Amino acid sequence: MQSFPGVGVSPGRIVGTIRQMPKPLAEPPAGEKLASGTSAADAAAALTVAAKAVQAQLRDRAAVAGPDAKAVLEATALMATDPMLIKASVKLINTGTSAERAVWEAAEAVVTMLVNLGGYMAERAADVLDVRARIVAALRGIPAPGIPASEAPFILVAHDLAPADTATLDPAKVIALVTAGGGPQSHTAIIARSLGLPAVVAAAGVDTLADGTEVYVDGTAGTIATDPGDTERSAAAAWAANASFLTVFDGQGTTADGHLVPLLANVGGAKDAVKAAAAGAQGVGLLRTEFCFLERETEPSIEEQVQAYRGVFDAFPGKKVVVRTLDAGADKPLPFLTDADEPNPALGVRGYRTDISTPGVLERQLAAIAEAAQGTTAQVWVMAPMISTADEAARFASLCAAAGLKTPGVMVEVPSAAVTAESILGQVEFASLGTNDLTQYTMAADRQLGPLAALNNPWQPAVLQLVRLTVAGSIAERSGKPVGVCGEAAADPALAVVLVGLGVSTLSMTARSLAAVGAVLATVTLKEAQEIATLALHAANPTEARDRARKKLPILAELGL
Amino acid sequence: MSERKATVASSSGLHARPASLFAAAAGETGVEVTIAMDGAPIDDAMDASSILSLMTLGAEHGSVVVLRAEGDGADAALDSLVQMLETDLDAL
Structure with a gap:
């Protein structure tokens, strides 16, 4: 048995066979010539066959894709059989260039043209590059880049997944995710939690396993093992039995002694919201409005926005819905708001800051939220992402007031906001901790980087201290303004208990995690949660913090969490 | 050589979905059809069945473009393509 330790990011135990995500394609060397014995006509014919095969693959994928992906596919x-692309390639082949290199260069010229046109066209350049990689792979007879196609369900092993990969991930086929790179808050981790797939990241060496290898994945312990035996198989069977129990949440988040902690859902639009309501969510703690408009080139009209938001409000009549204004930038660019060329986008003009570079968008969004709130019974709260100072909070509150929105708040993601929570909460009605970014900024560790996974961990005592400071700021401000958590940390049942112990009043998470968090929270009293929080807060490192908390929560082992 | 002028009716111009629909239709006519912006030299005309050419043409909503084709079926092909350009394909 070979074992690969990593970081568990989404619970679950499963035995299955693996499929490797193909490695990124190597560029055909510049100046590569036709192989001896291959005529230009043969190469051109091979190119046509490859292009048609790629076109057929993409059409097959389009046939089963959702409406948005379908149009793109x-x-x-x-593009795969585009006459301009093929003609330019054949012209190069006729000068003695290999088919692979010819299509590489011909596509490069198109990409340059599209990039120079800017805007929407520049973004389509990525599609041309995708087609090029597929044609070259077809010419070489190797698997196309991207998630492998398979009839049977499999465990996907990759170096790391990009947001674009996760969009084409079919949860009926992929039963677990394992990456050699990536961190606990990478896209792989987020997508795994939202799909309820067991996942382990930063497991060095897994990318050397052969396709078809049978492995045991433990998304709680963060391990992968080959040659699973009876112990592993029965652990997987026990998980499968528990998993169905852990999908039911009774809709009442509370500690064992009746201290109420509403459990809310993070949603990206009306479809998510309907699912979250069905899963028992007590409201929405984070509506990621940018997810309604990620594919958009231009600012959505007020009417479109009203419709998108109202769909979410209607799913939660009488309940709280916290709307986060557009959080564009870094890993979520929106062409109408963000500059793709910033040298350090995570520290750039993103979140609330885009109001400096593109004024007007925020005010129109607030107007749309206010209009959508009319005629619904949802309690609409609004918060700004990436607030760093009390002045920013005050300005955001005045924009909300001007739009007729009564409950303005802020995200606490930047350490300065946690440290100055008292004065910030003097300006707004509530705060919500975004633990993913708060961890990245506190530890100065990029969320996407595997080698920094240990730093980028919300169990870091420094992050827990900032949560404590934010709650302390609210207490010092003296009007009892709520401090919630809407980051991925809230979805970890053990960490959720710690957060409640630190004084957080609501937890918002992916709807999949509500049942597990609810079940664990119900086993501790508020006083016990406070004691567990103190133990974690004073741990020397994140592993010790997590171990201390888990030791006090025997329910976790019972449920296989 | 047959020639037709058409005004692009799609609200997003000849990009994205309208461009794919139009390129596919031009390819299906079986006639070589070229497209150019109105007033551009005939040498700059591009293959109308190439989605990449259409994307680099830069025709916006309201732009006037010139379609050209030769031989059997040229007129019928151009007529159907003109009708397509003058329909708002984004609204379909």
């Missing part, structure tokens, strides 16, 4: 399929 159909356009990409057309």
